[in-house]
Amino acid sequence: MATRLTLRDVSLSFGGIHVLQDVSLEAEPGTVLGLVGPNGAGKTSLFNCISGHYRPTAGSVRLDDVDALRLHPSRLAGVGLARTFQHPALQLNATVLENVLLGAHSRLPGGPVSWSLRLPATARAEREVRTDARELLERFGLGWAVSLRADELSHGLHKGVELCRAMLSRPSLLLLDEPAAGLSHGEVEQFIASIRDLRQDHDVTIVVVEHHMGVIAALTDKVVVLDHGRKLMEGTAEEARKDPRVVEAYLGVSA
Ligand SMILES: Nc1ncnc2c1ncn2[C@@H]1O[C@H](COP(=O)(O)OP(=O)(O)OP(=O)(O)O)[C@@H](O)[C@H]1O
16 A cells, blocks of 8 residues: 655754755655755755654654654665665675665565575565566666676666665655656656556555656656745646746746
């Protein structure tokens, strides 16, 4: 079941600097929410508050009925959260398949001891996640790269590998931080097609931070626009594009 993400009055400060102020938003289960705004608006900081990398100074973050701020960040995968980063951190000396498999730990029963003993249930689950990892790589057009070392791939392909790694945990809430940044035109088209395809088969809520307005328009059901740490407006991508406040925030001139 896809997650309902609810943020209420989330604020975040660093040494007196207000990075986020009273941001509230809701992502309906199974929808794609875009988070947009000019550089420094607070988009990644808001992501970090959801994924437990930052702790808000005030406000609440709920994944369905779970109070995310009460959970240790390492437990969030267990309630269905997965994310990608602006700059993918892959194990460059490991193969593409091994990198994707790193996303499977929340699906393997037991803990490190049973994994190292290779108990039957663990071995079975391991076979299953390997098959799923290969399928995901095929779906994202990376089937040919399974056995290559990650450092043999371009930046754009690293982003695809990271996305497969996130999807391997079978998330019910997926956070994508600038997935199209640095991608070629063809890679962006492939990314849009893959996410659309993914939505057909997986019951997942997606929140995406992205500057590429073509991606936002193609994929999102709703966007939230941030500016200077505050929510400026909420609506469809088309409504945001036409909103004078949004135009002004991006261009820095009165619309
Ligand atoms: N750990 C931190 N310590 C101090 N300031 C921070 C920290 N993290 C973020 N900030 C500040 O918060 C503000 C918002 O940054 P953030 O990266 O969230 O913006 P953004 O909207 O994601 O920008 P971009 O589109 O450029 O990635 C910036 O002024 C940034 O310097």
